[in-house]
Amino acid sequence: MTAIVDCRCRLVGVITVGAELDLFVQPGGKRVGFELKFADAPKMTKSLASAIKDLRLDSVIVVKPSGSDYQLSSEIKVMSLKSALLECDELMR
Numbered sequence: 190m191t192a193i194v195d196c197r198c199r200l201v202g203v204i205t206v207g208a209e210l211d212l213f214v215q216p217g218g219k220r221v222g223f224e225l226k227f228a229d230a231p232k233m234t235k236s237l238a239s240a241i242k243d244l245r246l247d248s249v250i251v252v253k254p255s256g257s258d259y260q261l262s263s264e265i266k267v268m269s270l271k272s273a274l275l276e277c278d279e280l281m282r
Contacts (some may be wrong), residue, residue, distance in 0.1 A: 191267055192226065204280045205228065209239075210222045210223075210236075210240040210244065211225045212222055212229060212247075212276070213226075214277075214280065215243060216233050216281060217280075218279040219245045219246060219247045219248070219280070220245055220247075220248075221246065221247060221248050221249070221280065222240055222244060222246045222249040222250070223249070223250050223251075223252060223273070224237060224240075224249060224250075224251045224252065225252045226251055226252065226253050227253075228253060228255075229253055229254065229255070229256050230253075230267075231251045231261075231267055232235065232261070233261060233262065233265070237251075237265070241264060241265075242247075246264065247264070248264050248265070248266065249264055249265045249266070250265075250266050250267075250268055250273050250276060251265060251266070251267045251268070251271060252268060252269075252270055252273040253267060253268070253270070254269070254270060255269045255271075256269055257269075258272050259273070
């Protein structure tokens with residue numbers, strides 16, 4: 190199950206999808222997914238590709254414990270937890 194919340198963290202609803210996605214937000218109408226990983230160098234997975242397609246995501250932020258941020262693809266950013274929190278703050282504005 191994946192929780193859908195807006196960026197003010199108010200629960201909007203809960204969905205079950207074939208693809209795994211940890212968090213889905215819609216700040217200002219943008220569709221943004223978050224995936225939490227314990228690996229320091231996450232890679233693209235079939236599940237993530239499926240989530241992008243099935244949920245029509247504009248972007249995905251893959252959150253890792255620490256380290257440098259990088260762009261995995263045109264829609265996917267891999268970010269440390271600290272950077273992802275700052276990004277989420279920007280999304281709320």
